[in-house]
Structure formats: structure tokens, C-alpha cells
Amino acid sequence: MQLYQQQQIKIHNSLTGKKEIFKPINEGHIGMYVCGPTVYSNVHLGNVRTFMSFDMIFRYLKHLGYKVRYVRNITDAGHLENDADTGEDKITKKARLEQIEPMEVVQRYTVDFHNILNTFNFLPPSIEPTATGHIIEQIELIKTIIDNGFAYEVNGSVYFDVHKFNKSHEYGKLSKRKLDDLIHNTRALDGQSDKKNPQDFALWKKAEPQHIMRWPSPWSDGFPGWHLECTAMSTKYLGEQFDIHGGGMDLKFPHHECEIAQNEAAIGKSPVNYWMHANMLELNGQRMSKTTGNTVNPDELLSGNNKFFSKAYAPSVIRFFIAQSSYRSVLDLTDEGLLASEKGFFRLMDAINLLETLKASDKSTIDIQAWKKACYDAMNDDFNSPILIAHLFDAAKYINQVKEGQASVTSEDLKVLAETINTFTFDILGLENVTKKESGTDKLSGAVDLLIKLRQEARANKDFALSDKIRDELAEVGIQLKDGKEGTTFSVN
RNA sequence: GGCGUCAUGGCCGAGUGGCUAGGCAAAGGUCUGCAAAACCUUGUACAGCGGUUCGAAUCCGCUUGACGCCUCCA
Numbered sequence: 001m002q003l004y005q006q007q008q009i010k011i012h013n014s015l016t017g018k019k020e021i022f023k024p025i026n027e028g029h030i031g032m033y034v035c036g037p038t039v040y041s042n043v044h045l046g047n048v049r050t051f052m053s054f055d056m057i058f059r060y061l062k063h064l065g066y067k068v069r070y071v072r073n074i075t076d077a078g079h080l081e082n083d084a085d086t087g088e089d090k091i092t093k094k095a096r097l098e099q100i101e102p103m104e105v106v107q108r109y110t111v112d113f114h115n116i117l118n119t120f121n122f123l124p125p126s127i128e129p130t131a132t133g134h135i136i137e138q139i140e141l142i143k144t145i146i147d148n149g150f151a152y153e154v155n156g157s158v159y160f161d162v163h164k165f166n167k168s169h170e171y172g173k174l175s176k177r178k179l180d181d182l183i184h185n186t187r188a189l190d191g192q193s194d195k196k197n198p199q200d201f202a203l204w205k206k207a208e209p210q211h212i213m214r215w216p217s218p219w220s221d222g223f224p225g226w227h228l229e230c231t232a233m234s235t236k237y238l239g240e241q242f243d244i245h246g247g248g249m250d251l252k253f254p255h256h257e258c259e260i261a262q263n264e265a266a267i268g269k270s271p272v273n274y275w276m277h278a279n280m281l282e283l284n285g286q287r288m289s290k291t292t293g294n295t296v297n298p299d300e301l302l303s304g305n306n307k308f309f310s311k312a313y314a315p316s317v318i319r320f321f322i323a324q325s326s327y328r329s330v331l332d333l334t335d336e337g338l339l340a341s342e343k344g345f346f347r348l349m350d351a352i353n354l355l356e357t358l359k360a361s362d363k364s365t366i367d368i369q370a371w372k373k374a375c376y377d378a379m380n381d382d383f384n385s386p387i388l389i390a391h392l393f394d395a396a397k398y399i400n401q402v403k404e405g406q407a408s409v410t411s412e413d414l415k416v417l418a419e420t421i422n423t424f425t426f427d428i429l430g431l432e433n434v435t436k437k438e439s440g441t442d443k444l445s446g447a448v449d450l451l452i453k454l455r456q457e458a459r460a461n462k463d464f465a466l467s468d469k470i471r472d473e474l475a476e477v478g479i480q481l482k483d484g485k486e487g488t489t490f491s492v493n
Numbered sequence: 494g495g496c497g498u499c500a501u502g503g504c505c506g507a508g509u510g511g512c513u514a515g516g517c518a519a520a521g522g523u524c525u526g527c528a529a530a531a532c533c534u535u536g537u538a539c540a541g542c543g544g545u546u547c548g549a550a551u552c553c554g555c556u557u558g559a560c561g562c563c564u565c566c567a
Contacts, residue, residue: 043567048567175497176496177562182496250561251566253496253563254562277567279560280560280561289566324506330559337506337517340516340518341505343518350531386507390514393515459526471529480530482530483531484531
């Protein structure tokens, strides 16, 4: 019996705008695709937030016993800079700017991306395919769409015929747009386009002579269009229809809309059962933007080397901060917010670290099974991590109460409590117990225990000058002493 | 201009047609040699204006404001 057979998940489906009971296509198996980064610059913090949300979702689904194939692509083929035919590939542009090979740019920023995600304790996806590794699949997909009559070739480029598609299908159903509205609101393009209609989008672009990234195709030496790679790779690894497709809110239109259109045009089926969109991350109440300077890189946030934040924050603190809001809400990144989360985070860690010191009684003063169920209920409700965290704090309070002798727990319940809180905090939220030192722990705690003992003696002798000196100077090097009923413990900040 | 999302206490941030979210901050108390930590107690919030309802902050309409997409962007 797997856990998922006892838990019923609800997911907010962008397609319907409602929370729906989640039912995978194949029982016990889940296919999940998330649009990955374009590796032409350092990974964006907002990007990290989105992937972190899906990392948590991936972790929870796995915890429930599902066999999850999680595919997150790397876009390394570059997207067009604009609609015009003179549009330059983003990656090519950067390469020229920096006088290096396109694939060198891709390599550098792919490594950066992985480094950042590792720092944040991400689980790797099951498959991380690259767009350049799937050119053949994309060409085959274009052929099929042309054969089905939904694309046309002009001067070596191939475009998706949105108007024709819309006659038999519903273009815009994900983003709730009507083609008529789009027609009336499309700006006039500068220069000439080969497209029949401005709403059409490229499946294949003929490469200009100076364009370095290019592949042969039946139509021209060129490169695939913006939206094609995700369709090709999701179909290849997850099948024509799969369970969950995620990404940032800003990808809803046109990117995801076009993915649906490509799938329906090629295969005749809508590819995804549950579309999930993570909301935006703001910095001090405003969208992050390189042009206005209102932006901070993940490594700058982690190092504290930036002008927005008063200090460096541990990766788990940032993770905790993000988990304290719902993935569907706009989240405002501020120094105050991070400071508040940091305090809460360490309070939670301190409580968890007290678990092994708790003494069991013959009676529990809370209903541990009800608490455990509440944790699952929170995550089952569209992965509501803020509610889960509220329950974790309830447990922290309970742990402290038991420690203080104001509450009690049976050894059986203590086991359930410890197991559950560890599972949700570390396995599912992906937090790391940073107050526990990995190496040198024994030596450090041996030394601090000695100081604690000396301080005890000083206090017994009423030599408070000495005892306070030990306490205060330890605090200065980041070691906080905590006097409790059972003696003194310490934590390292 | 079009489409969409959202407006919650000092701050952050959930949720809900009638019953405590939670965190941070604040105040009082317990403990302590004094502190810190921990625990206990306290705050009665839901943009404005109408409407539906026995009852709405929660549903509907309008107004105002913020944000996203419509052009690469998670």
C-alpha cells in the first residue's frame, strides 16, 4: 500500500482555473514537465523560485510513493530576439558580445545554473534534456504539423498557421484569450514578415549568414522556433499526453499556449491534464528588471554582496521564506521578510534538534495523528506549504512545551512526531538543518560544554562577572547559550 | 487599449459564507543572579461603495489601486 492511495491531492489547474482532484493517467506514475531556463545568462532569482516550487512538488509526489518522471529542459538553442525576420538569436548575440562560442556561453551558464540549484538543495530532475540535443525530433514534429495542414513554409522558414488552427481548435484556451482580440491588439510590425498573420509563430527559422547556431533541415539551414523544443521533448519523454506541466506565469502566453497548439496540430490531442503556473517574485514591491537595476542574482543574495539586503542569508532561509508563501501568489522579496523568516526558521530548527532530548511519558497531551493528518492535508491542498509550516510551528511549540515539562508525549507518539516533522521539513520542503555542524561537531561541542561547565561553576560561586563574560564572549563569536530546566545547551548561528 | 490575477491586523503571509492560520515585531507575565532562550496571555484585520443572504472579509456588481501577459523574460 502506497501513501498516495490514502492521500487525495488537489491541484489548481490553470486550464480550468479551479482546484481539481488529481488523478494520474497511469496509476502510481506521474509525468511532469517544467520549462527550464534559457542558459544565456546567470539564472534569475524568479526562475529559482519557480523551480523551487516544483522541486517541492516533486519531492512531495515522490514521498507519496508515486514514480515520478520529472523532465526539466535546458534551452540552449536560443530564442529569437523579436518577431522580425532580422531577429538575432539571443545566445548568438551574447556570444558575439563576449567573443566566445555560443556553446561556451551555454556551458558556462548551465554550470552556473546547476551550482545555484545545488546550493539550494534541489533534487535533480529525472531527465534534463537540451534543445540542441533534440533538433531531429523538432524537425520531425514540424513535418507532421505541415502534413496535417497547420503550418506553411515561406523562404526557408516554417510558420504555424494560427488562424487555420483556430477554425478547428481553440487557440487561447489556456490564457483565456480570443483570437479576435489578439488580432485587434497586435501591434504592427516594423519591416516585412513572411508570416501570413502576425499571430502566427515560427516553427523553423532560416538562419542569416552570420548566425552561428544552425542545423540543416528540409527547408533551410536554420534553427527551431521558440516553442517547439518543449513540445518535442515532453512528447518524447512523457508521451503524447501527460499529467503535469509547470512553469512561470509569464510563460502562459504565448509559450504554453503554443505548446498546446503544436501538440494538437501534430497529434490531435491536448497534451497536458494539469497546467500549473508559479507566480512572480518581486524585489521590494517591484518586478525585477535588469534595466532598472531592481534585480539581484542568487549568488549575490547568498553572499550578501548586494545593495538590497543587510546580510547574507543561508540557502535554507531563502527556501523557507519562499515556502512560507503559496507558489501561486506574488511574493515580495524584502530584507525585513527574510529577517523574519530567518528567525522563524532557526526557531523551528532548534525545536527539531531538541527532539532527541525529549523524555517520553505514558500520556500524550496532543493528538499526534490528527496533527500528522493536518500536515498531509495541507500539502494535498494544492501543495499549501505555508499551512504546512504553520503546523510545523505548532509542533515546535509542542516540543518546547514537552521540554519545559508543560506537556507530555508517549514514546510511540514521539517517534511519529520526529519522523513526520523530519520528513516534511527536510525531505519535502528540502530544508537543511544548518544548526547542526557537519564536521568538527564533537570537538566544538566538547569545547563549548567545557565552557558551559566553567560558567556553571562561576555562577555557583556567584562570580557573575566571569559567568557573563563566558556567555557574552561566546555570543560574540556566534555561539548562543540557552539556559533551560535541564541545563544549558547552545546553538551556533 | 485588450486579456488575466490580486487587494487581509505594525510588517510578511494563509484561509474561509457564521467557529484561533502561522511567522516576525510589540505589550504583560513565568523562569533566571541579571539576561537570552523557552513557555503563558494580549491584539479582534480582511481597499471603498452598493447588492444577494438570517448572516460576507469570504458570493455578485461598480470604483480605486497594484501586478502579470499581450514583445525575449520563470
